[in-house]
Every structure is written in C-alpha cells, then in structure tokens.
Amino acid sequence: MYLLEIFPHGEGIKKTRNNYPLFQGDGVDFNIYDKDIWFFLRISTIICDWPEACTFSLTYKSANSNYPCHFCLVQREDLIDIRKEVILRNHVNIKEYFDSNTSNLAGLEQVNNYFWSIPNLNIYAATVPDRMHHLDLGLFKYQIEFTMELLKKKKSLNKVNERIANIPRHSQLKVFKKGIQLSRLTASEYRDMMKIMVFVVDDLQIEDLSEVYVKWNEMYLLSRSEKFKESDLENFQKAINDWGDLFIKLFQNISNSHLKFPKLHSWIYHIVDTIREYGAINGYTTETYESLHKTYVKIPYRLSNKKEVEKQIMENIRR
Numbered sequence: 069m070y071l072l073e074i075f076p077h078g079e080g081i082k083k084t085r086n087n088y089p090l091f092q093g094d095g096v097d098f099n100i101y102d103k104d105i106w107f108f109l110r111i112s113t114i115i116c117d118w119p120e121a122c123t124f125s126l127t128y129k130s131a132n133s134n135y136p137c138h139f140c141l142v143q144r145e146d147l148i149d150i151r152k153e154v155i156l157r158n159h160v161n162i163k164e165y166f167d168s169n170t171s172n173l174a175g176l177e178q179v180n181n182y183f184w185s186i187p188n189l190n191i192y193a194a195t196v197p198d199r200m201h202h203l204d205l206g207l208f209k210y211q212i213e214f215t216m217e218l219l220k221k222k223k224s225l226n227k228v229n230e231r232i233a234n235i236p237r238h239s240q241l242k243v244f245k246k247g248i249q250l251s252r253l254t255a256s257e258y259r260d261m262m263k264i265m266v267f268v269v270d271d272l273q274i275e276d277l278s279e280v281y282v283k284w285n286e287m288y289l290l291s292r293s294e295k296f297k298e299s300d301l302e303n304f305q306k307a308i309n310d311w312g313d314l315f316i317k318l319f320q321n322i323s324n325s326h327l328k329f330p331k332l333h334s335w336i337y338h339i340v341d342t343i344r345e346y347g348a349i350n351g352y353t354t355e356t357y358e359s360l361h362k363t364y365v366k367i368p369y370r371l372s373n374k375k376e377v378e379k380q381i382m383e384n385i386r387r
Contacts, residue, residue: 111186113194115352117201118330124195125157126177135175136330138192139338147333148316148326154337157192159184196342197334199353203288204255206331207315211284212261214319215269215277216248224272231268255355262288276314283311291339294348305340312336 098105114124122129125138134144140154165171171178183191219225229247237243242260266281287307320327368384
C-alpha cells in the first residue's frame with residue numbers, strides 16, 4: 069500500500085483531471101469544482117509485509133540470503149547481533165553494486181529499480197514495517213511457537229493448556245478452551261493471547277519465560293503510542309533491547325535458524341529510526357485493509373458456489 073503526500077497550491081483535492089502521470093516533473097493539475105489546482109504528489113511510505121518489501125527494494129526474498137535486510141547491508145550471520153554497527157542501504161551505495169554488476173554482494177536483484185529515479189524517496193527506508201505482520205503475526209507468533217517447543221521439552225505443555233482452558237469467559241477476551249492451537253489464528257486472537265500468557269506460563273520453573281512475556285507486553289504497549297518524543301524513543305529502544313535479549317537467550321537454541329529472522333533484526337535495529345522519519349507506527353499498518361479484504365472479499369467468496377464469483381460477492385455485500 070502506498071501512502072501519498074500531497075503538496076497543493078490551493079484548496080483540498082476531490083477528483084483528478086485526466087490521466088496525468090504520477091511523477092510528472094512540472095507538477096499535476098487537478099480540477100476541483102471547476103477550478104484548477106496545481107500541486108506535486110510524492111510517495112511518502114510503502115506499507116507491506118516482508119516479501120512485498122523485498123519486491124519494492126529488489127532485494128532477495130529468501131530469509132537465507134546472505135544480505136536479507138532491505139534496510140541495511142547486514143550479513144545473515146549477524147542478524148541477531150543487536151549491538152553491531154550496520155551500513156544503511158540508499159540509492160547511492162546500492163546503485164554502485166548494480167552498476168558494477170556485483171548485486172549478489174548486497175543480496176540485490178540485478179534489475180534497475182524504478183524508485184531510484186524518484187526524487188526525495190529512499191525506497192529502502194520508505195518501505196516501512198507493517199505492525200500487524202511484523203508483530204502480531206510475526207514476532208509474537210514466533211514467541212508462542214518457541215514457547216510451545218520449550219514446554220514440550222520441559223513436559224509442561226499439558227499443564228499450560230489446562231491453565232488456558234480454565235480461564236473463565238469474558239466479553240472482551242477470546243477463550244481458548246482447547247489450549248494453544250496455532251492453526252489460522254488471527255492478529256486479534258494473538259493479541260488476546262498477549263493478555264493471558266504472562267499468567268499462563270508463570271511459576272513453571274523455566275527461567276525468564278514469564279519475564280519474556282512481561283517484556284513483550286511492555287514493548288508492545290509502547291509500540292502503539294500515538295506520539296513519540298526523543299525520550300520516548302529512547303525508552304522504546306531500551307524496551308526493545310530488553311525484550312530482544314531475553315527472547316534470544318530463551319529461544320536461540322530452539323529455533324532451527326537460531327533466530328536469524330529479518331523481522332527480528334529490523335525490529336531491533338530499524339523501527340526507532342523509522343518512527344523518527346515517518347511518525348508513530350499506528351500510521352502504517354495494513355490491519356484495516358486486511359480486515360476489509362476479509363469481510364468484503366474472502367468471506368463472500370467462501371459463501372459463493374464459485375460460479376460467476378464477482379456477481380455473487382457483490383450480491384452478498386449488498387445484502
């Protein structure tokens with residue numbers, strides 16, 4: 069999803085004139101209530117999940133790439149070294165790899181990137197992390213999965229599932245009567261799990277397990293702040309590092325990749341700088357659009373008989 073910023077020389081904009089290119093050098097004319105408005109339009113951010121971010125930046129999509137981060141030139145083996153200095157990607161240093169035909173040394177597709185030609189846009193920084201895919205359906209999902217593996221090793225999984233099943237019903241909380249079952253959980257359901265996991269894993273004689281969920285919740289609540297002062301960003305980075313240290317300590321040996329996840333790296337290294345540049349991450353999440361897609365496309369499609377699908381979807385929505 070593109071977030072477009074408009075720089076008008078006049079009133080608000082209601083409708084376009086005819087087929088002007090998005091990046092015409094001399095600006096764009098809009099006709100509003102029989103009045104022409106001249107303005108410049110530019111892309112501010114691109115909001116998407118990791119594979120789509122790699123598509124825009126033309127970096128290798130594979131998490132096994134030697135340079136899997138579209139923000140910087142960190143090597144895969146250093147992804148969880150949360151104190152390591154990194155070199156940020158930009159049009160200048162990345163184009164040097166392209167021009168010298170050494171794109172593989174930066175995990176880059178040997179393809180000319182259209183976004184290099186757009187002024188005032190660093191595509192590698194502007195392709196921002198989507199909060200829902202990055203946190204709810206990303207890092208927290210990993211944390212739950214690794215917790216389950218750890219509980220199996222400690223023979224405590226049944227006890228935890230019993231605790232979850234015994235939680236009484238509440239109007240603002242999803243009840244998981246069958247325990248932890250990760251198949252097809254939604255972002256909303258993962259957020260419900262955040263509310264209970266601190267208590268569910270407490271007193272299991274597993275060092276730091278409940279604490280990693282405490283640290284997660286502290287970090288997650290800060291991530292949903294509407295505004296950040298510099299002191300808030302410093303506190304947020306500290307909360308991220310505190311959680312990251314525990315997460316790595318607990319689960320590195322459980323993960324098949326030893327936690328070499330681009331999302332973990334980008335969250336620890338790049339999210340605070342992204343907020344400095346583009347504002348609070350509440351402003352860049354695809355959650356609303358994913359929900360609308362589910363309500364108005366996926367569900368009506370499943371209700372159809374798969375014949376003349378578009379017509380049936382429109383009839384279902386109209387009803």
